[in-house]
Amino acid sequence: xxxxxxxxxRGSTYYLRVxxxxxxxxxxxxxxxxxxxxxxxxxxxxxxxxxxxKRAEVLRGxxxxxxSTPVQVLKSPPTGPVLRDIYTRWKxxxxxxxxxxxxxxxxxxxxxxFTGNPPITQLTREQGDGFRTWLQHPDRKTTSKTAxxxxxxxxxxxxxxxxxxxxxxRNPWEGLDIAFKTTNKRRxxxxxxxxxxxxxxxHTAYKLxxxxxxxxxAAYWIPVLxxxxxxxxxxxxxxxxxxxxETGEFPVLSITDEGEGQSVxxxxxxxxxxxxDELVRxxxxxxxxxxxERKEDLLWPLLVTREGKPGGYFSQWFGTYRRSxxxxxxxxxxxxxxxxxxxxxxxxxxxxxxxxxxxxxxxxSTGAKVYTHxxxxxxxxxxxxxxxxxxxxxxxxxxxxxx
Numbered sequence: 001x002x003x004x005x006x007x008x009x010r011g012s013t014y015y016l017r018v019x020x021x022x023x024x025x026x027x028x029x030x031x032x033x034x035x036x037x038x039x040x041x042x043x044x045x046x047x048x049x050x051x052x053x054k055r056a057e058v059l060r061g062x063x064x065x066x067x068s069t070p071v072q073v074l075k076s077p078p079t080g081p082v083l084r085d086i087y088t089r090w091k092x093x094x095x096x097x098x099x100x101x102x103x104x105x106x107x108x109x110x111x112x113x114f115t116g117n118p119p120i121t122q123l124t125r126e127q128g129d130g131f132r133t134w135l136q137h138p139d140r141k142t143t144s145k146t147a148x149x150x151x152x153x154x155x156x157x158x159x160x161x162x163x164x165x166x167x168x169x170r171n172p173w174e175g176l177d178i179a180f181k182t183t184n185k186r187r188x189x190x191x192x193x194x195x196x197x198x199x200x201x202x203h204t205a206y207k208l209x210x211x212x213x214x215x216x217x218a219a220y221w222i223p224v225l226x227x228x229x230x231x232x233x234x235x236x237x238x239x240x241x242x243x244x245x246e247t248g249e250f251p252v253l254s255i256t257d258e259g260e261g262q263s264v265x266x267x268x269x270x271x272x273x274x275x276x277d278e279l280v281r282x283x284x285x286x287x288x289x290x291x292x293e294r295k296e297d298l299l300w301p302l303l304v305t306r307e308g309k310p311g312g313y314f315s316q317w318f319g320t321y322r323r324s325x326x327x328x329x330x331x332x333x334x335x336x337x338x339x340x341x342x343x344x345x346x347x348x349x350x351x352x353x354x355x356x357x358x359x360x361x362x363x364x365s366t367g368a369k370v371y372t373h374x375x376x377x378x379x380x381x382x383x384x385x386x387x388x389x390x391x392x393x394x395x396x397x398x399x400x401x402x403x
Contacts, residue, residue: 004048005129006055014039014047018058021124026058052137059130060116080119083108083154086161093164098308107153110135120161120168128173136178144180151178188339189331191390196325197223198393206396213317215303220397221284222300222314226333228276228386230340230358231255233318233333234311235269239299244275244288250380251275251285255359269359274380283397340386347385357382 006017018035020027027033035058041047087108091101114131115123131154134140135147142150151173158171189197201207203224208216215222215237222236229236235255243254253273275284291299306312318333331338337358344354355361357379 004051004055004133007044007048007051009044012042014041014044014051016047016051016054018055019126021059021122021126023118023122023124024059049138052133055130056114056134059127060114080121081161081167082117082119083111083123083157084117086120086157086165086167089165090157090160093160102308103149104153104157107150108157110150111154120158123158123172125172125176128176132176132178144178148178148180151176185330186332186335186338187330188342189335191388193327193331194227194339194388195390196327197322198391200325202321203393204396206398209317209321211317211320212302212304213313214321215300215314215317217287217397218300218303218314219317219321221287223318223333223336224279224282224284224393225253226336227339227388228279228383229253229273230337231273232269232311232337232359233315234309235359237300237303237305237311237314241288241291241296241299243299244285245272246285246288248376250376251280252376268355268361271356271359272376272379273357274376274383276383276386278386282393282395287397343386344382347382349382349385353378353382 004016006019008015008017015036015038020030020033020035026035037054039047039050039054041050087104090104111131114134115127132147132151135142135150136144140147155171155173155176158168158173161167162169162171197203202209202220206220208214209219218237222233225231225236226233231253239253239255243256245252245254251274253275255269255271255273257270279285288299291301304313315333322332341354341358344357
């Protein structure tokens with residue numbers, strides 16, 4: 001648990017001291033500007049838990065009586081823009097992904113709950129520290145990374161209010177942070193795991209699942225595309241027939257946010273990925289050609305997608321299917337990206353080329369980010385290094401399931 005600001009001990013009993021912000025309704029009642037109360041606990045852990053809750057109550061405009069019953073202190077209505085007003089302007093300032101908007105709004109809502117939603121000009125660093133502690137309280141049952149992300153989103157909105165809008169002189173919560181340990185254990189798929197997955201009837205006999213979340217033909221093709229493109233599951237789930245371009249020297253897959261319902265994680269995600277020869281051998285272009293003949297728009301006509309998260313339902317099916325084969329938490333679909341990136345790195349493909357292929361933000365100088373444009377021929381040469389000799393997948397596609 002994080003160290004609780006203001007916790008101290010007298011004798012065997014722990015107390016809590018809260019420095020009241022200048023605009024706090026209790027400021028005039030406590031001449032020294034400090035609220036101090038006994039927590040009635042001799043255990044530091046118990047005192048820290050109770051103190052976190054009581055500190056939050058005080059900063060939200062409550063006072064804590066000696067019997068530990070919160071007493072509401074009426075506050076004057078806010079004057080001036082509040083955090084949600086700034087969020088609305090931040091949202092409109094430039095295009096952002098649906099996930100980013102939802103995560104930021106969720107964080108703003110939590111901040112409103114904790115602070116009582118005062119005008120941003122009245123937000124203090126003390127409240128920021130209290131919010132930081134409150135986010136990490138054990139009762140909230142969130143990871144340290146989630147707590148850190150929520151604090152960071154609110155700090156981003158406050159930074160926008162200061163630097164872009166000039167509504168406050170500075171971000172009062174700048175520098176506040178939450179340390180966390182990563183829980184990401186993703187890794188590349190091993191040859192044995194790939195063999196287990198791709199030697200099931202789904203890929204050896206084109207035996208498609210009946211679960212609607214699998215999307216029929218999508219269940220066969222999306223994992224294969226993931227293995228030979230490194231694309232995210234959501235990027236693949238939202239593809240349209242028009243995103244497969246066969247007019248050039250070699251076929252190319254366009255990952256874009258231009259179509260209705262399409263989105264990418266960041267602008268780096270908008271890219272073109274040459275199709276690996278193995279995808280052609282397995283019949284992917286023939287599958288696409290059949291869709292064109294039928295004048296279909298979507299690449300997976302039977303796949304049910306979720307608004308704002310196209311690959312959501314498919315991911316649920318994939319997880320269930322993967323576990324039915326004896327896999328644990330990992331490797332998951334995203335680990336296919338690690339598989340692709342690892343093979344590219346082993347082949348000594350330039351990092352910027354790898355970034356172009358998998359849709360990662362290009363690192364380095366502004367010149368490297370803006371002026372480095374890789375030709376499709378270079379990308380094709382790189383994608384063709386992906387090889388899986390342990391797999392022996394025969395071409396089994398012969399017609400779409402809905403044909």
